[in-house]
Amino acid sequence: MRTALWVGGLVVLLALCALAVALGPVALSLREVRDALVGVGDPNAIAIVRAIRLPRLTLALIVGAALGMAGAALQGSLRNALAEPYLLGVSGGAAVGAVLAFGAGVRDASAIPIFACLGGGAAVGAVLLIARAAGGRADARVLIMAGVIMGAFANAVIMVVLANAPPNTVRGAVWWMMGSVADAGWAQIRWLAAYVLVGAIALLLLARQIDVLALGEEPAAALGLDVDRSARRIYLASSLLAAATVAAAGLIGFVGLMVPHIVRAFGVRRHRAIVAGAALVGAALLVAADLVARTAMPPAELPLGAVTALLGVPFFLLRIRKLA
Amino acid sequence: MIRFHEVSAQYPRAPREALSGVSLHAPAGALTAVVGPNGSGKSTLVRVLLRRLLPRRGRVEIDARPLDTFDNRELARRVAVVPQRESAVFSLPVREYVALGRYPHEGPWRAETRTDLALVEQAMADAGVTELATRDILALSGGEWQRARIARALAQGGDALVLDEPTTFLDVGHEMGMFELLASLARAGRAVLVISHQLNLIARFADTMVLLHEGQVVAAGPPQAVMQATTLEHVYHWPLVVTRDPAVGAPSLVPLRGHRHSSGRSPVNTSESSS
Numbered sequence: 001m002r003t004a005l006w007v008g009g010l011v012v013l014l015a016l017c018a019l020a021v022a023l024g025p026v027a028l029s030l031r032e033v034r035d036a037l038v039g040v041g042d043p044n045a046i047a048i049v050r051a052i053r054l055p056r057l058t059l060a061l062i063v064g065a066a067l068g069m070a071g072a073a074l075q076g077s078l079r080n081a082l083a084e085p086y087l088l089g090v091s092g093g094a095a096v097g098a099v100l101a102f103g104a105g106v107r108d109a110s111a112i113p114i115f116a117c118l119g120g121g122a123a124v125g126a127v128l129l130i131a132r133a134a135g136g137r138a139d140a141r142v143l144i145m146a147g148v149i150m151g152a153f154a155n156a157v158i159m160v161v162l163a164n165a166p167p168n169t170v171r172g173a174v175w176w177m178m179g180s181v182a183d184a185g186w187a188q189i190r191w192l193a194a195y196v197l198v199g200a201i202a203l204l205l206l207a208r209q210i211d212v213l214a215l216g217e218e219p220a221a222a223l224g225l226d227v228d229r230s231a232r233r234i235y236l237a238s239s240l241l242a243a244a245t246v247a248a249a250g251l252i253g254f255v256g257l258m259v260p261h262i263v264r265a266f267g268v269r270r271h272r273a274i275v276a277g278a279a280l281v282g283a284a285l286l287v288a289a290d291l292v293a294r295t296a297m298p299p300a301e302l303p304l305g306a307v308t309a310l311l312g313v314p315f316f317l318l319r320i321r322k323l324a
Numbered sequence: 325m326i327r328f329h330e331v332s333a334q335y336p337r338a339p340r341e342a343l344s345g346v347s348l349h350a351p352a353g354a355l356t357a358v359v360g361p362n363g364s365g366k367s368t369l370v371r372v373l374l375r376r377l378l379p380r381r382g383r384v385e386i387d388a389r390p391l392d393t394f395d396n397r398e399l400a401r402r403v404a405v406v407p408q409r410e411s412a413v414f415s416l417p418v419r420e421y422v423a424l425g426r427y428p429h430e431g432p433w434r435a436e437t438r439t440d441l442a443l444v445e446q447a448m449a450d451a452g453v454t455e456l457a458t459r460d461i462l463a464l465s466g467g468e469w470q471r472a473r474i475a476r477a478l479a480q481g482g483d484a485l486v487l488d489e490p491t492t493f494l495d496v497g498h499e500m501g502m503f504e505l506l507a508s509l510a511r512a513g514r515a516v517l518v519i520s521h522q523l524n525l526i527a528r529f530a531d532t533m534v535l536l537h538e539g540q541v542v543a544a545g546p547p548q549a550v551m552q553a554t555t556l557e558h559v560y561h562w563p564l565v566v567t568r569d570p571a572v573g574a575p576s577l578v579p580l581r582g583h584r585h586s587s588g589r590s591p592v593n594t595s596e597s598s599s
Binding site for chain 1: 374376397405407414416427
């Protein structure tokens with residue numbers, strides 16, 4: 001039963017990957033895709049597959065997996081089915097970092113992620129400081145409130161910066177804030193993969209602690225868990241995943257929120273399996289969303305963040321009775 | 325087994341101490357009960373035991389070893405605590421929930437062993453939740469949930485069990501079932517320390533009662549010694565009498581109709597009001 005779920009998930013993911021490489025402005029058959037991958041046949045097809053679609057697919061896979069894992073870990077450890085990195089200020093901070101860099105005239109595409117990571121890190125630090133000042137410990141409610149405040153502050157900063165910015169800065173910043181896995185390059189994928197691998201291993205090792213934390217602070221302490229330290233570590237690992245994805249692909253909402261719900265709906269209950277399942281489902285969801293973004297209204301490409309939100313809103317409307 | 329020695333503790337920014345020089349002993353093989361009005365410091369004892377609050381003075385010992393020499397997991401392997409409040413937010417089958425009691429024995433790379441699984445089954449049997457094993461904890465009734473929580477604590481395997489108000493929200497049948505369970509666990513050799521408001525049940529089941537008032541022990545000893553009307557009236561600020569229950573022979577508290585009176589004043593509406 002469990003194995004069947006995993007195999008089924010992998011099959012769906014692989015099918016989506018095949019579609020993502022085959023479909024686009026130039027539609028390729030699966031045979032052409034296979035030929036292009038091994039480097040034979042039409043040089044144009046080889047270029048499209050190897051230089052454009054494959055990196056884009058890989059970026060979508062990693063970003064989706066990272067957002068899914070971060071959402072699963074945060075929802076479990078904060079005991080809140082509405083928690084996700086975007087609610088906790090990390091993404092807002094990363095966005096501020098990137099927009100400030102745009103505003104300061106930074107145009108080098110490889111430099112923007114560094115500023116995003118700095119902004120995300122600053123937001124995480126600020127949230128932890130607020131939580132400590134408010135109660136001296138990593139209380140879930142305090143963390144969520146501090147994160148929401150940080151997100152609102154980040155929005156305000158972005159608005160102020162953009163109010164005085166020249167039009168092309170605004171366009172660049174807005175495009176980035178809507179999220180995208182277009183223009184993916186292997187160099188960018190390599191550093192993102194490194195960050196995501198670290199965060200993923202950390203979360204899988206912390207997964208049993210998430211099971212215990214999900215019971216609440218006092219029961220978790222009664223089971224011998226150092227609640228504050230554990231909550232802080234899970235928050236930091238999730239933030240690392242979120243900040244790295246925001247740096248690489250901008251703001252893509254709803255994935256971290258939706259994916260853990262989908263995984264739990266299949267009856268997965270332990271967080272090691274939930275986190276791993278969220279990586280799988282998150283990757284599949286983002287590949288599918290990017291496929292929609294690229295192919296729904298050609299030749300225009302829809303912003304990826306808008307597509308995930310358009311998927312997420314009906315999803316939560318359907319589940320709202322269960323969540324309430 | 326569990327010994328508090330002259331323990332004083334204070335919450336940050338609180339105007340007074342929550343515990344002032346509290347001493348008590350919960351020995352192995354006995355049911356020890358802590359009673360007292362709301363805010364008397366009962367739950368603070370649990371917080372000190374879990375080291376969520378560090379004592380300002382005094383010391384706590386587990387088997388004559390100072391509490392602060394234990395690491396968290398080691399302590400959880402010795403002393404299983406069922407805190408007062410716990411609300412589940414995610415679906416989980418009861419068996420998985422009870423299995424979390426084995427957490428202090430797990431390592432990052434150590435999966436559950438056959439022994440762990442057997443202990444989980446035994447804990448469910450002892451707490452009477454075996455037939456609930458596959459039920460979702462979110463779908464349990466109040467009584468079932470309390471028993472599942474005790475099963476989780478039993479799965480921890482220690483030789484001491486501490487429960488903070490385990491019978492809140494339980495009906496008479498479940499309440500009795502709970503105390504019978506605790507008494508049998510004590511008879512089997514565990515040190516059982518229970519915090520409760522159910523004075524009459526405590527008087528029937530406990531070997532020792534400790535009465536707390538404003539963070540201090542005002543009476544301790546066998547139930548007959550602690551269940552004294554004058555003491556209880558003073559502590560609970562309410563007129564009452566203590567009788568001997570004709571059916572079971574235990575001291576029994578009967579609160580009288582009246583109104584709350586201030587500390588130290590004679591109660592209204594009782595035979596003692598003129599003295």
